[in-house]
Amino acid sequence: MNAGAWLLNAAFLGLILACVKPLGLYIANVMEGRPIWPLRLGADLERRVLRLCGVTATQEMGWAEYALGLLLFNALGAALVYALQRLQAWLPLNPARLPGVAPDLAFNTAISFTTNTNWQAYSGESAMSYLTQMAGLGVQNFLSAASGLVVAVALIRGFARHSVATLGNLWVDLLRGVLYILLPLAAVFALVLVSQGVVQSLAAYRDVTTLEVQHYSQPRLAPDGTPVLDTSGQALTEAVTTRTQTLPMGPVASQEAIKQLGTNGGGFFNANSAHPFENPTPLSNFLEILAMALIPAALTYTFGRMVGDTRQGWAVLAAMLVLFGGAVLIATHYEQAGNPQLAALGVDQRATAQQSGGNMEGKETRFGISASALFITVTTGTSTGATDADLDSFTPLGSLVALFNMQLGEVVFGGVGTGLYSMLIFAIIGVFIAGLMIGRTPEYLGKKIEAFEMKMSAIAILVMPTVVLVGTAIAVTLSAGRSAVGNPGPHGFVEILYAFTSAGNNNGSALGGLSANSVFYNLALGATMWLGRFWPIVAVLAIAGALARKKRIPASSGTMVTHGPTFVVLLLGTVLLVGALTFVPALALGPVVEHIMLWGTAHG
């Protein structure tokens, strides 16, 4: 890593750490309903909305009711997104006159956005109307993040409370999460993004004149939009000469802001955050990276605050930071090392004062190597899945970092809420293992960890690897799975493994060479996303409910300390062990083989 990359990563870490305490404290105050001024300001609106909902704010729910409500809310949300896509041709705000979306793609996209995955088997600029983007996808950007947040808060309450049967009121929690946390942050961030050049307009796509005349050929289309074939079945092409370039418009900045802050990741455009209209400057790029990690990192403080011992939160954050450091070092190093095959052709890939150098295929000039590697590390460590570069063209070990970040369960900050609750599940497993080693009943934060919690933790941890590996295995055995691959050799396998890893972890980033818009992938990945999201959520809420019922055991001299370096190492060990044991064989067949082939041919 060169000096510029060190400086960039240090600036990122410094700013994130500076925000952890103030934002974490604010989130704790909001979710505990303390009378801070934003809550007093919104109290009237909150009351009215809850009255319309027929909800009594003080009436709390048990874990099963909380989980059922959340599932119902998300299922209704998915149905709305599905309907908007199918009907967009007849609905307003569709200046590009885009047709309705096909059923399998609409199904996939609806699940994708409700599960906070934001996997995209479509190109935004040529598939989704402004209304679908705003009222369907944009809304789920808020609601899926809020859903993750309330699950984490419910689990924290499970630790913080004792001898009670309830976890809080789901509707109040969701409403507050959006009103006081997500929406204000998104509004400010959206305006900053517009100032940098992110488009925010409901105007129709705009034709501009190009400086040079363009000559190209395109498929000839019949009036109904299908390609015209010649007698041998080949598509006919026609020559085009033009000086017109059509620029897409849209309410991009408003969506971009919550896409990053809510760890969603679904781009307004196909190129996602590599698109200059989504991410125009190095500053916008840096802020987009910060935005992904902001809330997940702050939630560690919220956790510490709500359980009454902030050191507990810092310990969890410390484990996240160690994983982050390792990941960003490896990704930056290998992307900067470039592609030996291009070096052999006489291409200059050195980093100099005049260029960033490195593996620039699929990367934007303004971001270069270090900012792209940092973006990819954070987007896969959190559950965002936005990309500011074409991941399919990353070096084998650069993409391995992205894959492994997700396969660890996205705990390097993690998604909004999901990162914290996933890490806390690992902590429960960690103290259980430690308890076995020293022969004591495991406890965490004064709560005895017993058979039920361990069963639920095992479910929460094992669902993801199961859906990812079984899904990958099915896809590689079916021709419908294999034929979608866009690159030969082990890279093709990586494309499939990546797709299921991304879906199972609700990340949403992709190796774009895989033609994922097929009935097989739309349905298989749709199911993977739904199971990968809601199965662990139900297990986590069950744990929260069980913990809330327990008595708190006062700390004694025999209690294991869970805020010191020993615990951080234990937590890291648990995360890495579970991740490595599950995924190393698959990784060895994919990126590792590819790495050896790439550098072996260069030297041999």
Added chain:
Amino acid sequence: MPAMIRPAATLLLFMTLLTGIAYPITMCGLGAMLFTGQAQGSPLYWGGRTMGSRLIGQNFSDPRYFWGRPSATTPQPYNALASGGSNLGPLNAALTTAVTERIAALRAADPGNTAAVPVDLVTASGSGLDPEISLAAANYQADRIARLRGLDPGRVRALIRAKSRGKFLGVLGEPRVNVLELNLVLDLLKS
């Protein structure tokens, strides 16, 4: 369960109106008021016409102009309605073939130039719409452009310097220059 349908549906409807309609429309209003040009796609006005956007690259194949990043969009390069990268893996033979062809095209346009080719000039960008190239890629082309336009190479290099952008606050971004802006100014330079 039935008791939950009312709160779930009502909250979803309220959130759709708030975050799906009111929020983006308010942002459109504020954006148009505070940052008019940026909100509309940063159009580049030149001689009374809109010559594209300063954020969206255009295709250049005339050797008298600076060439930008190769673009993998279809059916034509720099198609702003189909953004995306090549999706070619590092070992894919199609990548080495494409890079070999791009190097050959650069060499054919400038036979005297034997320098190693800056990597961004022969690799496709992530968006296919990258408006910029590295300073190395611009300087690599300076002699060719000076020769074909009958300009002093020093003037072309000075133009690159004048239009170049460095790191924001010394930390963010890479050394680079906007290709469309360079080419618009090139047409004004008299030999």
